[in-house]
Amino acid sequence: MMEKTIGSFEFKQCVIVPKSTGQSAANLRQLRTLLTSVSDESIFHHTYQYFLSGHVLEYTNAFAHWVAESLGEKALSEHLSNIDPYSFPNIEAFRHELLKAIDLRLEALPEPRDAMVGEEFFFSEALTLIFPLHVRARNLAEFLIAIRYIDKSSIYYHFYEARMRLGGGTDDFSKWFSNSVGQESLGERLNAIDPFMHTLEGIRNHIVEAVEDEVRRAMEEITS
Amino acid sequence: MITDYAGISPKGDLLLLQKLGERLSGKSFLHINSTRLGGGVAEILQRMVPILAELGIEARWDIIEGDQRFFDITKKIHNALQGDQVQISAEMWDYHAEINKKNAERLNLEADAVLIHDPQPAPLIEFRTGGKWIWRCHIDLSNPAKDVAHFLKGYCEKYDAAIFSVAKFVMPMTINQFIILPSIDPLSEKNREVTKEEIEETAERLHIPADRTILLQVSRFDLFKDPVGVIQAYRMVKKYNDCILILAGSPATDDPEGEAVLAAVREFAADDPDIYILMLPANSDREINVLQRMATVILQKSLKEGFGLTVAEGMWKGKPVIGGAAGGIPMQIVDGLNGFLVHSVEGAAFRVRQLLNNPEMSREMGQRAKDHVRTNFLITRQIRDYLAVWYSLEQGGRTVLELWQR
Numbered sequence A: 001m002m003e004k005t006i007g008s009f010e011f012k013q014c015v016i017v018p019k020s021t022g023q024s025a026a027n028l029r030q031l032r033t034l035l036t037s038v039s040d041e042s043i044f045h046h047t048y049q050y051f052l053s054g055h056v057l058e059y060t061n062a063f064a065h066w067v068a069e070s071l072g073e074k075a076l077s078e079h080l081s082n083i084d085p086y087s088f089p090n091i092e093a094f095r096h097e098l099l100k101a102i103d104l105r106l107e108a109l110p111e112p113r114d115a116m117v118g119e120e121f122f123f124s125e126a127l128t129l130i131f132p133l134h135v136r137a138r139n140l141a142e143f144l145i146a147i148r149y150i151d152k153s154s155i156y157y158h159f160y161e162a163r164m165r166l167g168g169g170t171d172d173f174s175k176w177f178s179n180s181v182g183q184e185s186l187g188e189r190l191n192a193i194d195p196f197m198h199t200l201e202g203i204r205n206h207i208v209e210a211v212e213d214e215v216r217r218a219m220e221e222i223t224s
Numbered sequence B: 001m002i003t004d005y006a007g008i009s010p011k012g013d014l015l016l017l018q019k020l021g022e023r024l025s026g027k028s029f030l031h032i033n034s035t036r037l038g039g040g041v042a043e044i045l046q047r048m049v050p051i052l053a054e055l056g057i058e059a060r061w062d063i064i065e066g067d068q069r070f071f072d073i074t075k076k077i078h079n080a081l082q083g084d085q086v087q088i089s090a091e092m093w094d095y096h097a098e099i100n101k102k103n104a105e106r107l108n109l110e111a112d113a114v115l116i117h118d119p120q121p122a123p124l125i126e127f128r129t130g131g132k133w134i135w136r137c138h139i140d141l142s143n144p145a146k147d148v149a150h151f152l153k154g155y156c157e158k159y160d161a162a163i164f165s166v167a168k169f170v171m172p173m174t175i176n177q178f179i180i181l182p183s184i185d186p187l188s189e190k191n192r193e194v195t196k197e198e199i200e201e202t203a204e205r206l207h208i209p210a211d212r213t214i215l216l217q218v219s220r221f222d223l224f225k226d227p228v229g230v231i232q233a234y235r236m237v238k239k240y241n242d243c244i245l246i247l248a249g250s251p252a253t254d255d256p257e258g259e260a261v262l263a264a265v266r267e268f269a270a271d272d273p274d275i276y277i278l279m280l281p282a283n284s285d286r287e288i289n290v291l292q293r294m295a296t297v298i299l300q301k302s303l304k305e306g307f308g309l310t311v312a313e314g315m316w317k318g319k320p321v322i323g324g325a326a327g328g329i330p331m332q333i334v335d336g337l338n339g340f341l342v343h344s345v346e347g348a349a350f351r352v353r354q355l356l357n358n359p360e361m362s363r364e365m366g367q368r369a370k371d372h373v374r375t376n377f378l379i380t381r382q383i384r385d386y387l388a389v390w391y392s393l394e395q396g397g398r399t400v401l402e403l404w405q406r
Helices: A028-037 A040-053 A062-069 A074-081 A091-106 A140-149 A152-166 A172-179 A184-191 A200-220 B011-024 B040-054 B068-081 B090-106 B122-127 B146-156 B196-205 B227-238 B258-269 B285-294 B309-316 B345-357 B359-376 B379-394
Strands: A009-025 A121-137 B028-033 B058-063 B113-117 B132-137 B161-164 B176-179 B214-218 B244-249 B275-279 B297-300 B321-324 B339-342 B400-402
Touching: A009 A028, A009 A040, A009 A152, A009 A172, A009 B011, A009 B379, A028 A062, A028 A091, A040 A062, A040 A091, A040 A121, A040 A152, A062 A074, A062 A121, A074 A091, A121 A140, A121 B011, A121 B379, A140 A200, A152 A172, A152 A200, A172 A184, A184 A200, B011 B379, B028 B040, B040 B058, B040 B309, B040 B379, B068 B090, B068 B146, B090 B122, B113 B122, B113 B379, B122 B132, B122 B146, B132 B379, B161 B379, B176 B379, B196 B285, B214 B227, B214 B285, B214 B309, B227 B244, B227 B258, B227 B345, B244 B258, B244 B285, B258 B275, B285 B309, B297 B309, B297 B345, B309 B321, B309 B359, B321 B345, B339 B345, B345 B359, B379 B400
Parallel strands: A121 B400, B028 B058, B028 B113, B113 B132, B132 B161, B161 B176, B214 B244, B214 B297, B244 B275, B297 B321, B321 B339
Antiparallel strands: A009 A121, A009 B176
16 A cells, blocks of 8 residues: 555755735734735735744734734624635635725724734835755655654645645645545545645644555555 | 755755755855944854755855944944834935945855845945845834835845844835844854753853852843843742852944943842843853753843744753843744733743742743744744745745745
């Protein structure tokens, strides 16, 4: 079973260097105004790429993080955190949903307070570099070792960024298992892991567990 | 040399450095700042230039020269940019430009990329002959004296790009502006592992008792570093916990105010035998390293800060650091996770007591602090980012760059 391989999986990594847009918001109304006009790249950076930052807190994007930590708007933060960027066909639709959540809060009283000086929201984009890590897996066992130790930004690239790159809600790992290794059920199992619900280390653990189960099952198989 | 970082820096950083090095090999990269001694910029340049050279890049580092009047003016500009209400007259700006012109006549400014560090040499852009010019700002520009920032901006907008340490330091400008965290070198004399014998020898030479609980702040003697506030916090702690306080700093050639602040600190410390004020010679890196490793708790109670690399240095030694929530310190300390951010003397005193009374918490925070520095604040990551910005400019400003095998 484990020898049935076609193409090897090449691990890649991406790193980002933030690039300032020069625009900042000191309160929720300013954030809303700027959210209507900032580039898709900026929205992408503060939401999809937020997972790359190895966040340790409960937020799922930088907007939710900021409204909670700098404006004290916990309910809005929860609302923003609950918006799954991967459930939208494009960034424009996702942007619209973020604006809807903010509008809902702005219709209520009291008016949210301003952020302290220095705690404004600073809109950025990113310079992104993608490169191979010179680590290849030719079968499940090699993949299992690699995924345990690979840098977590490689997991971001293959599991998160891939969803935008490939479309169709899939990722590089699931695609490789399904298309190249002939492990469709494993591919489906990985594909079912909700990227939005985990940190990068959490995703690593889930992948390890799923692949380990498959390796264990394969080791038990009796073949002539 | 790059291979020396294997197992210390993240592998991805080293691979990307190699790949960018392959693409920029043979090109020249000139750094210019205003001092070879003292301060984080000079320290990192000392280490960065040989690494760039090993990557095949023709790296050079020059400094601008000036007289006392020039450095008095640049110190005032520096303070004004960090929020002090200081007037910079037209005559002072003229002198600033004139000294830069003299330096431009002396220096070889020809290079494929020129990275100008901080405001002192910013006017050199007027004498550019070619290549990509990038202005690197290491200081806190979040609340500058507006007229001073406006004047400086006149120079900055002539660059191809600017680099700031933190997003909130960015000046609204029409050029590309990148955010690159500064870094420490884990292999430098200041950060390498030291032996037990080195610790004992250094402690004896500096007359530091090895058996006492040590609170430490390492910084220039500068009002923005709040050395007096540190002494006040120490006095509050001392009522409950036996400890000594070490304030250690080195002179910097571009900081004429240092001596006056040092005198004020000595006066405030009075005759307390448990306060050790150490004015160490420049390049006392091993001493700083040993002091950080001997410390029980490290403070960096800055009121204003460029970035505060001494925080990352302390964290790299596996120590919890209590930092003022200023400048780049909140980028390094995740409050309550790998250290504490404080906003007052009382806050600093409380957190010191908390750490002294909870050694296990202190140890866990210290380990997380070291991990955080490894991922985000090592020199290999910073060089990687500089080369990435340069390569992006070479590629016409492209923002997604794929570096496959060549």
